[in-house]
Amino acid sequence: MRTGLDSRRNERLAFFDMMLSDERGRRAVAQVVVGVVVLLILARFALGIAADFQKQGLTPGFGFLSNTAGFGISESRSFTETDSYWQAFRVGLENTLRVAILGIFLATPLGALIALSRLSGNPIASRISAAYIEIFRNTPLLVQLIFWYQGVLLRLPGLADAITWSPGGGGDSGFGEITWLALSQKGMALPRIIPGDGSWAIFAAVVVGGVVAAVVVSWRRRRSATNGGRSFGFAFAVVAWAAIVASAWLAVGRGAFELELPTVDRFRYGGGTILNPEYSALLIGLVAYTAAFIAEVVRGGIQSVSGGQFEAGRAVGLSEAQLLRHVVLPQALRVIVPPLTNQYLNLTKNSSLAIYIGFPDLFNVSLTIGNQTGQFVIVTAMIMAVYLALSLLSSMAMNLYSRRVRLVER
Amino acid sequence: MKSVMATWSAEWVGLRRQAQIKGPLWAAGQVILTVAALWLIWVVVAGGSRWVLEIARWEVISANLRLFTVGRYPATEAPVIIGFALLGEAGGSGVWRPAAALIAVSAGIGLADGLGGRRGSSAFIAKAIGLLLVLPIVAVPVSVFSPAVADLLTAFSSGRARLGLAIAALAIGWLVGRQVRTAVPDTVLWTRRLRFAERAAWALGLVGALILIAGFEPWLEAVPSARWGGLLLTLILAAASIVLSFPIGVMLALGRRSTLPLVRLICVTYIEVIRGVPLVTVLYMASLMLPLVIGQEIRLPDVLKGIAGLTVFASAYLAEDVRGGLAAVGMGQFEASKAVGLGTFATYRLIVLPQAIRAVIPAVAGQFISLFKDTSLVVIIGLRELLGTARNVASQGEFLGLFREALVFIAIIYFFFSLTMSRESRKLEARLSAGDQRGGRE
Numbered sequence: 001m002r003t004g005l006d007s008r009r010n011e012r013l014a015f016f017d018m019m020l021s022d023e024r025g026r027r028a029v030a031q032v033v034v035g036v037v038v039l040l041i042l043a044r045f046a047l048g049i050a051a052d053f054q055k056q057g058l059t060p061g062f063g064f065l066s067n068t069a070g071f072g073i074s075e076s077r078s079f080t081e082t083d084s085y086w087q088a089f090r091v092g093l094e095n096t097l098r099v100a101i102l103g104i105f106l107a108t109p110l111g112a113l114i115a116l117s118r119l120s121g122n123p124i125a126s127r128i129s130a131a132y133i134e135i136f137r138n139t140p141l142l143v144q145l146i147f148w149y150q151g152v153l154l155r156l157p158g159l160a161d162a163i164t165w166s167p168g169g170g171g172d173s174g175f176g177e178i179t180w181l182a183l184s185q186k187g188m189a190l191p192r193i194i195p196g197d198g199s200w201a202i203f204a205a206v207v208v209g210g211v212v213a214a215v216v217v218s219w220r221r222r223r224s225a226t227n228g229g230r231s232f233g234f235a236f237a238v239v240a241w242a243a244i245v246a247s248a249w250l251a252v253g254r255g256a257f258e259l260e261l262p263t264v265d266r267f268r269y270g271g272g273t274i275l276n277p278e279y280s281a282l283l284i285g286l287v288a289y290t291a292a293f294i295a296e297v298v299r300g301g302i303q304s305v306s307g308g309q310f311e312a313g314r315a316v317g318l319s320e321a322q323l324l325r326h327v328v329l330p331q332a333l334r335v336i337v338p339p340l341t342n343q344y345l346n347l348t349k350n351s352s353l354a355i356y357i358g359f360p361d362l363f364n365v366s367l368t369i370g371n372q373t374g375q376f377v378i379v380t381a382m383i384m385a386v387y388l389a390l391s392l393l394s395s396m397a398m399n400l401y402s403r404r405v406r407l408v409e410r
Numbered sequence: 411m412k413s414v415m416a417t418w419s420a421e422w423v424g425l426r427r428q429a430q431i432k433g434p435l436w437a438a439g440q441v442i443l444t445v446a447a448l449w450l451i452w453v454v455v456a457g458g459s460r461w462v463l464e465i466a467r468w469e470v471i472s473a474n475l476r477l478f479t480v481g482r483y484p485a486t487e488a489p490v491i492i493g494f495a496l497l498g499e500a501g502g503s504g505v506w507r508p509a510a511a512l513i514a515v516s517a518g519i520g521l522a523d524g525l526g527g528r529r530g531s532s533a534f535i536a537k538a539i540g541l542l543l544v545l546p547i548v549a550v551p552v553s554v555f556s557p558a559v560a561d562l563l564t565a566f567s568s569g570r571a572r573l574g575l576a577i578a579a580l581a582i583g584w585l586v587g588r589q590v591r592t593a594v595p596d597t598v599l600w601t602r603r604l605r606f607a608e609r610a611a612w613a614l615g616l617v618g619a620l621i622l623i624a625g626f627e628p629w630l631e632a633v634p635s636a637r638w639g640g641l642l643l644t645l646i647l648a649a650a651s652i653v654l655s656f657p658i659g660v661m662l663a664l665g666r667r668s669t670l671p672l673v674r675l676i677c678v679t680y681i682e683v684i685r686g687v688p689l690v691t692v693l694y695m696a697s698l699m700l701p702l703v704i705g706q707e708i709r710l711p712d713v714l715k716g717i718a719g720l721t722v723f724a725s726a727y728l729a730e731d732v733r734g735g736l737a738a739v740g741m742g743q744f745e746a747s748k749a750v751g752l753g754t755f756a757t758y759r760l761i762v763l764p765q766a767i768r769a770v771i772p773a774v775a776g777q778f779i780s781l782f783k784d785t786s787l788v789v790i791i792g793l794r795e796l797l798g799t800a801r802n803v804a805s806q807g808e809f810l811g812l813f814r815e816a817l818v819f820i821a822i823i824y825f826f827f828s829l830t831m832s833r834e835s836r837k838l839e840a841r842l843s844a845g846d847q848r849g850g851r852e
Binding site for chain 2: 027035041044048121123135137138146147150155349350352353356380390391392
């Protein structure tokens with residue numbers, strides 16, 4: 001076909017022809033094109049960043065992190081202005097984890113409760129749950145958060161008129177009124193548990209008790225497997241654990257823990273655990289919002305267990321509790337756990353909305369660092385690395401779990 | 411009403427039967443649960459209605475209704491006829507262009523739905539506008555309980571001419587569309603043409619609205635995006651990022667399944683990185699890094715930065731949703747389409763993607779709803795959409811500290827839109843699965 005006069009042109013054409021007619025050649029061309037385009041974009045990005053560094057007279061690297069921060073963080077007692085940026089970043093990370101972990105612990109039971117009430121068969125309770133879910137899922141989390149913060153928590157009475165709960169009369173310590181629980185514009189004050197001299201013994205007893213309980217469970221299981229009859233493993237384990245912890249507590253006596261009650265005067269809280277309004281608003285907002293999503297996840301999981309399973313369980317004479325424990329939950333959890341982890345991850349990521357209400361979480365603190373040093377690129381990379389690490393960890397855990405609970409088909 | 415009664419009485423019968431089976435302990439539990447639930451309802455309704463009717467100062471909304479709807483969109487001179495229709499005076503000046511945009515969108519969507527022979531989005535728009543038109547009428551009986559709420563409801567009457575025109579445009583568009591649909595012959599060719607016309611009507615409505623809002627020099631004076639605000643801006647942000655992120659998401663999903671290792675690597679990295687980080691960081695990156703990439707000489711409007719951030723974020727999530735749908739399409743479909751001689755592109759466009767996307771409509775709709783709610787996060791780059799407006803309004807000296815009223819008001823707007831979107835998606839899903847079984851004209 002190609003016997004033209006210009007042989008060089010022919011050669012070139014032949015080369016392209018070869019590249020594009022052959023499947024492997026086509027693939028190679030496609031990859032090279034995509035690679036070059038992406039590289040060009042990245043290069044533009046890198047050049048822009050480099051130019052920005054030069055313009056601002058910054059040196060790339062992590063060295064700036066050991067400089068003195070020069071700003072305070074309201075949420076941390078230990079952090080002071082003379083600490084380094086590195087310390088500030090760490091405090092931000094701690095704050096994020098503090099909100100996320102407590103939030104997960106509170107949102108899970110609340111969500112499960114809402115799901116159960118949705119499925120309770122009680123027309124009123126189930127409609128309340130439905131309304132809760134619709135309202136919290138269909139309005140933006142950020143609007144809710146700001147409402148909790150500016151609309152509720154900052155509208156509480158001032159310290160002078162704080163709402164207090166003091167069973168046993170309270171009394172005055174000289175630093176203000178002693179109370180168990182105080183609620184005001186300045187946040188919530190709760191008693192603080194201070195570990196005493198003997199607290200190590202209690203912790204040790206909790207651990208030892210756990211080991212003993214595990215041994216007891218396996219012993220009861222084996223016994224019931226050989227001798228028949230019910231194992232009561234769980235009941236035995238609880239009794240064993242409680243006995244060990246209680247005896248340790250009795251042995252240590254009053255030195256185990258000390259309870260520090262908060263005090264309230266006109267200007268400040270003293271002692272106790274203080275949850276300031278920013279933290280409380282973030283926590284309440286995240287828990288209320290995530291619980292609505294968790295409720296839907298749990299409901300989906302329970303409904304995924306087919307009705308025949310319930311009937312079969314009852315037919316072989318299981319009690320309602322046994323039915324739930326041995327038939328429904330194992331199957332429902334397989335469906336529930338993956339999306340539930342996703343919700344936990346969402347809660348953690350959503351805690352970055354803290355910046356809108358002034359809570360110093362990872363993102364907020366990092367932004368302050370970026371503003372002060374101009375090292376936005378590195379700071380942003382650090383934030384993204386932390387969140388990515390969290391999401392990778394959880395997806396790894398999820399894969400392990402899915403492998404463990406996978407249906408074994410014969 | 412009758413069906414509600416039927417549901418309740420059926421539930422009551424069910425409860426009684428369960429009580430017989432499960433014994434008195436269970437019944438006692440249900441009684442306690444019922445009492446607790448009633449108490450909860452009483453507390454919430456009593457406290458809530460007292461706040462809404464007596465304590466809340468709704469004048470912060472009625473006085474700033476314009477800020478909440480269009481932000482600081484300027485009053486511009488209207489052509490004679492349009493000015494007469496929209497503003498009530500020939501050649502007057504006022505905020506007529508967003509209203510004209512609403513009418514354009516309504517006409518486009520009405521026409522599209524009429525051509526497609528369904529009610530879909532038109533019913534939703536008609537309901538929403540109808541509701542706004544009814545509000546001032548409801549104000550009369552409400553004024554007995556609470557003058558403040560009645561004033562708020564009356565405030566909506568200022569837009570009734572424009573809203574009425576929008577409904578009229580919707581209805582006319584729909585009727586025209588249906589007329590055309592019944593007039594054309596029922597052949598494959600004409601079905602395809604109808605489909606094309608349907609999409610064109612949608613696109614025309616949206617593009618027309620965008621031109622009306624943004625302006626088109628020299629015929630229509632440009633209005634800088636910095637002056638867009640309120641619900642208008644929220645809707646623009648949501649619509650733009652939905653329209654942009656969907657095709658990107660589909661491409662990413664296809665890229666993730668590609669057999670080319672480099673393409674796959676790039677897509678996987680993009681999807682996982684974006685899904686791993688919070689939206690705030692992405693928005694923040696968009697506002698900070700975009701100027702570095704496109705060069706700092708070009709000043710990018712904040713609205714575009716917001717749209718870019720939302721699009722980048724949403725496309726990664728959409729890619730994962732679409733991937734789920736692609737996985738659900740069996741290998742046989744690929745083989746069959748190859749057997750009838752379709753190329754790779756045609757296979758995906760005609761055979762695979764339609765099935766894949768249909769399978770994931772609920773997930774995609776959920777993603778769009780999240781995206782709509784997430785537009786509130788753009789406050790961080792200084793945009794005054796609904797939330798930004800609420801914050802702005804509550805810091806005016808006159809209405810200082812009336813943040814709660816503003817937040818509740820915008821929460822109701824978000825709620826209405828999100829709930830309606832999820833209802834519509836459920837209907838769409840039902841319609842498509844029904845179409846599957848019947849194999850109708852759709």
